Amino acid sequence: MIVREILYRAWDDVKDTMYYAGEEADVVFELTGVGIKATVITEDVEEFRTLHHLKYMQYTGLKDKHGTDIFEGDIVSFISKEKTGEKRVSKRRGYDTYSVYSEIEIRGVVSFGEVEIGLYKKVPGFFVDTNQSVTYETYFFGSGKKSDRPEERTKSLIKPLLTKAEYEVIGTIWEHPHLLEGRDEA
Numbered sequence: 001m002i003v004r005e006i007l008y009r010a011w012d013d014v015k016d017t018m019y020y021a022g023e024e025a026d027v028v029f030e031l032t033g034v035g036i037k038a039t040v041i042t043e044d045v046e047e048f049r050t051l052h053h054l055k056y057m058q059y060t061g062l063k064d065k066h067g068t069d070i071f072e073g074d075i076v077s078f079i080s081k082e083k084t085g086e087k088r089v090s091k092r093r094g095y096d097t098y099s100v101y102s103e104i105e106i107r108g109v110v111s112f113g114e115v116e117i118g119l120y121k122k123v124p125g126f127f128v129d130t131n132q133s134v135t136y137e138t139y140f141f142g143s144g145k146k147s148d149r150p151e152e153r154t155k156s157l158i159k160p161l162l163t164k165a166e167y168e169v170i171g172t173i174w175e176h177p178h179l180l181e182g183r184d185e186a
Contacts, residue, residue, distance in 0.1 A: 004061030009071055010038055010054035011174040018172065019054070027051070055174070060110060060126045064167045070110055075179050076128060076167040077107045080159065085136040106130055106157050107180065109173050115160040126161035133157055 008021045008029060019038065021029040026042040038051040057072035064070055085100040108130030115125040135154045161167075171179045 005059060007059035007069065007071075008036060008056055009059075010036075010051075010056050011073065011172070012051065012054055013174070014053055016175075018175070058112065060161055062126075062161065062163060062167070064169045066168065068169045070161070070167060070169060071172075072110050072112055072126070073173045074110045074169045075107065075171045075173060075176060076110055077105060077170050078128075078165050078167045079103050080106050080157070080165075082134050082157065083136060083155070084134055086138050100136075104132075104134065104157070106132060106159060107170070108132070108158075109180070110161060116158075117160065128159045128161060130157050130159075 010019045010021075010029070011017075012019060019027050019029075026040055028039050028041055030037050030039070036056050038054050039049050040051060041049075043049045055073070057074075060070045060072070062070045064076065070076065080103070081101050082104050083099050084102040084104070087098045087100055089098065106128060108128040110126060111129040112126050113124070114122040115127045116122050133154050133156050135152060138151055138153050170176070173180070
């Protein structure tokens with residue numbers, strides 16, 4: 001059984017500050033029956049002690065290639081080998097096709113939710129949420145039959161967070177949203 005450290009951090013969109021549970025001198029985090037509660041222990045006015053507006057993020061249990069902890073809300077970049085086309089080779093009787101793969105830089109936000117594994121199975125887990133996609137031509141239709149005319153296919157590049165990939169944390173969605181601009185199609 002794989003056990004990972006349970007860590008949290010929280011974004012304060014009022015003060016534009018990231019708080020890390022256990023590392024703050026004046027903010028205390030506690031797990032309650034309804035979730036996480038953050039309290040400012042140095043605040044004198046009772047109604048301002050609890051920080052209701054924080055956005056909480058969980059540690060994924062993974063580190064990037066520089067040893068930085070990867071949390072929900074982090075913007076990561078990594079290289080993925082993706083199908084980008086098919087090559088058609090004529091033969092004496094018909095033709096064969098071969099998949100063409102290319103290395104693509106994927107950049108997205110680490111999120112938690114349902115992750116697609118295989119064709120039809122979805123499980124809860126962390127994934128890199130990206131609006132990137134790759135478009136290519138294929139000579140096979142959904143039924144697996146060949147065609148003489150290529151059909152254009154678009155594949156989403158939303159990827160499960162894997163232990164074997166070399167991620168690099170390049171910012172957070174809260175502090176550096178500009179890092180996600182211009183990533184529509186690979």
